[in-house]
Amino acid sequence: MMAAHAHSVMSPRAKRNSSVETLRILAMLMIVTSHCVMFTNLDALTLPFGVNKVLIETFLYSGGKIGVVAFFAISAWYLSEAGGVRAGLRRVWILEREMLFWSIILLAITVVVDRSQLGLTLAVGSLFPTVTGLWWYPTAYAVFLLFFPFLVRGLRALDRSAHAALCVVMLVLFTGLDMVMPLSAVGLPGGNYLSFVYIYVLITYYRWHMRPMKTATVWWSLGIGYLMIAVGAVAAGVLFEKTGRLQVLQVYLGKVEFRLPVLMIGLALFVLFERHEFHSAVVNTVASSTFGVYLISEYPTVRQWLWQNPLIDFAALAARYPLLLIPSLIGIAVLVFLACTALDQIRELLFHITIDRHRGRWFDRLSAAVNAALANRKETV
Numbered sequence: 001m002m003a004a005h006a007h008s009v010m011s012p013r014a015k016r017n018s019s020v021e022t023l024r025i026l027a028m029l030m031i032v033t034s035h036c037v038m039f040t041n042l043d044a045l046t047l048p049f050g051v052n053k054v055l056i057e058t059f060l061y062s063g064g065k066i067g068v069v070a071f072f073a074i075s076a077w078y079l080s081e082a083g084g085v086r087a088g089l090r091r092v093w094i095l096e097r098e099m100l101f102w103s104i105i106l107l108a109i110t111v112v113v114d115r116s117q118l119g120l121t122l123a124v125g126s127l128f129p130t131v132t133g134l135w136w137y138p139t140a141y142a143v144f145l146l147f148f149p150f151l152v153r154g155l156r157a158l159d160r161s162a163h164a165a166l167c168v169v170m171l172v173l174f175t176g177l178d179m180v181m182p183l184s185a186v187g188l189p190g191g192n193y194l195s196f197v198y199i200y201v202l203i204t205y206y207r208w209h210m211r212p213m214k215t216a217t218v219w220w221s222l223g224i225g226y227l228m229i230a231v232g233a234v235a236a237g238v239l240f241e242k243t244g245r246l247q248v249l250q251v252y253l254g255k256v257e258f259r260l261p262v263l264m265i266g267l268a269l270f271v272l273f274e275r276h277e278f279h280s281a282v283v284n285t286v287a288s289s290t291f292g293v294y295l296i297s298e299y300p301t302v303r304q305w306l307w308q309n310p311l312i313d314f315a316a317l318a319a320r321y322p323l324l325l326i327p328s329l330i331g332i333a334v335l336v337f338l339a340c341t342a343l344d345q346i347r348e349l350l351f352h353i354t355i356d357r358h359r360g361r362w363f364d365r366l367s368a369a370v371n372a373a374l375a376n377r378k379e380t381v
Contacts, residue, residue, distance in 0.1 A: 018280040021287035023273035027067040028290040033333035034064025039307035042314035057233040062254025069266025076203040102295040103129040143193040190256040225264035292344025
């Protein structure tokens with residue numbers, strides 16, 4: 001009774017499973033750390049072959065796409081019980097508000113701070129961030145949201161065997177062929193909504209038709225996935241060290257969200273965190289700003305200011321103090337994450353006292369007006 005009462009008086013934010021929200025934070029930290037590795041002056045793929053290089057390629061570089069899978073898996077899990085065209089459009093509307101806020105604010109800051117970075121592409125992209133793909137993830141997610149009401153109805157119409165067959169077909173075409181025939185013309189391009197459709201099909205099959213995985217199985221999946229990436233990094237690292245060619249093979253297995261090791265790790269992380277439950281308003285508050293962290297840190301000019309900053313010289317650090325390289329990469333990523341979180345909390349406060357007082361009301365009014373207009377048209381016909 002006490003537990004039930006405690007749950008009933010929690011705030012809406014505290015009611016969210018903080019274990020899953022912890023994964024949301026971890027996933028975004030992995031994404032930011034990966035960007036720190038890729039976009040600073042550290043050329044990780046040309047570092048001298050050794051433990052440091054393999055660890056960076058296995059855990060930090062590949063962490064970006066693993067984080068994407070884990071981050072999207074959270075949304076896919078909850079969307080697997082949702083549906084309706086209106087619900088999908090409403091989510092896109094709410095997503096667009098946050099994107100527009102940051103794109104316009106950051107465009108204005110660019111105009112004031114560094115006008116040399118301003119161009120027509122950035123200006124138009126900032127005014128229309130979704131359709132121009134200013135940020136790839138929210139654009140892909142918005143398109144996915146438009147498709148998902150129809151997708152979930154179609155998947156619900158399939159029985160277990162048909163859904164399983166669909167998963168097998170997608171696994172063979174999009175993951176299997178990609179592993180053995182990298183230039184296959186039937187694979188996914190990566191970095192768009194089709195990857196989310198693929199992951200959603202896998203997530204819904206697991207949720208609707210499978211028994212929960214045993215914890216030992218989840219850990220095995222996690223370990224084998226990282227082992228595959230590490231073996232690929234070592235083998236390709238030796239090849240590159242000897243020949244100076246094919247350096248991209250060192251991170252091939254962790255470079256795209258639909259590759260087998262990335263799927264294994266990302267989905268295993270989600271299953272591992274989802275099966276536990278605790279409630280923390282602090283964790284959930286930080287997690288609520290993870291999308292904002294992505295928008296701020298990945299805005300084109302901010303990305304350049306952050307990772308091309310002359311004060312951040314990871315190349316020199318790698319040459320002089322290689323043992324400090326990994327802690328420094330993670331440390332800088334954590335600082336960026338915290339700074340962007342603090343900024344997005346200000347945005348949340350502004351939204352709370354303005355447009356979120358009646359969250360989605362403008363969309364509801366527009367939707368009602370459209371429905372009324374359609375109803376009147378039917379009556380006149």
